[in-house]
Amino acid sequence: MTRPASQFGALSRRSGERSHTSNHTEGADATMTVPPEPGDDPTDPSLSAVMSERRQLINLAYRLLGSLADAEDVVQETYARWYAMSRRQREAVESPGAWLTTVAGRVCLDLLGSARARRERYVGEWIPEPLPDRTELLGGRAGGTVTDLTDPADRVTLDESVNMAFLVVLESMTPAERVAFVLHDVFRYSFAEVAEIVGRTPAACRQLASSARRRIRAAQVPATPAARRADVVRDFKRAWEAKDIDALIGLLDPKVTMVSDGGGVVSALLRPIEGGEQIARYAMAIADLAPGMTILERTVNGQPGLVAQRDGVTEAVMAFEVAGDRVTRIWAVRNPEKLRPWTTA
Template identity: 80%
Template sequence: MSTQSEADGRLDPSLAALMSERRQLINLAYRLLGSLADAEDVVQETYARWYAMSRQRQEAIDSPGAWLAKVAGRICLDLLRSARARRERYVGEWIPEPLPDRTEWIDERPDGIAFDPADRVTLDESVNMAFLVVLESMTPAERVAFVLHDVFRYSFAEVAEIVGRTPAACRQLASSARRRIRASQAPAAPAAHQAGIVREFKQAWEAKDIDALIGLLDPDATAIADGGGVVSALLRPVEGGEQIARYLVDIAGKAATLTLLERTVNAQPGLVAQQDGVTVAVFAFDVAGDRIKHIWAVRNPEKLRPWTAG
């Protein structure tokens, strides 16, 4: 798509303003869906709907950015409603798609297509894995109302237009979601402290030191792993620090060529497992105090695109 301004070496100002919304839309859709692939599809569909309109209809819209956000929010809401049924049929636990630090992003997909820099999600506390997992427990309307209002600061009047409910109802939805967040999350440990715990965990796992692993895991810790394609899923969570430690040591004994790397996962310290230089799993952690409470192991190849070179 080109304009006369582009032919003269200048980007049409109206087009530039429209495309500048892409990063915001990607950030919004990822937090709503927990999937970068789905977020990309939502943004593509949003822009397709914009360009399907006549120029007259486009020019009648006072704020194209607000229109794009409204449409993207509605598409996400529809996807969340259908996703509940899809994820109930998902083999094993469904885990949100993990994201690397911006400096560690693989710039090429396995199919040879380069990632657009605008597709890189801004990483903050609203994308850490524990937060996204709590969002997964919400109803679609709760999740949309909460993310739009509490994370992206949309007014409840704007949220109401997207969700299709009254502003008062959207306020209640966000309040209910807020209670879920407070009930499920302990105060976050400083990043440096978390990194130290994850590093000790890595060293204990590499050494197959069961006692050290047990000491780093909360007695009531939970480990969840997904799968996909040729990768089999862990059909149910492993519960209990000792059980998780023994499970990890068993994995280490069977995968002698596995290499563990310390990496940032969704803005928090995590680990990446590689075999022959290929990323096969990404681990995210929930650290409370000096113990690990939750481990999420993402092994579905479709969710590892930003981590895997072609």
């Protein structure tokens, strides 16, 4: 499903979705003011084709916003705008998929513009919402099957473009940079199509994506094989459970950084802490304060991670960046609002 565009990979668009947005976005901004015609029935014959775009839209919105809840809201708003048009207007749209993507992209761009103000009021550090692996999502529901999964997390494709390190770098970009880069480098939209969404020229969008790539390159660490990353995270878990502080320090890069997100709802670090010894001692303190804690190896945003549970309740999800044989960054999400997909039935 992917084809490489950078170290983080790229999620290609499904075949049949390559129509240019410029031919059919006339109503993308105006639809909220267009009332349905009398007797207009939103359940038209194209309903199945339109609703089949939902997974693609969730994938796009999550990468742009780093939040499942916000991504779901964006998709709901996008479909609301679609059905605010009359049936005749909808039938005139050449490519509903491209129209929906254009609207979703613009809604995300608006949200990103206001997100920075919201983050300034956020208590402590803000970390993107972690995603479980689909198989773990299945296992977390009693009697769960493929057909009865409705959580939006199940509709997000886990690839390199959703690993925590990638999402954190995206957070450092301007809204326009983020949208241009994700649409072009991850979803393979042309710069002409991106321009329709961002509201700038194709040349300006090319510059935005180029600036975003420089940020990505500046944050990259040497690639570590997936199996080795999993081994390092497993060793971290075992040393933590054994309360072996020397082993923990040996697994942590001297310049390692740990960030925690409690959102003001639960206790968490208000600022990042740095240094292998400091983080190891912090981990030991947590183990002493939570003697009944269970640490589980789990896939977090497509990468090896850990989940901390007490009495069957997920209290933290940890994502790791590994370079060589050592952990260089840890992100610990404790905000319960961001742990919804990890809650068992």
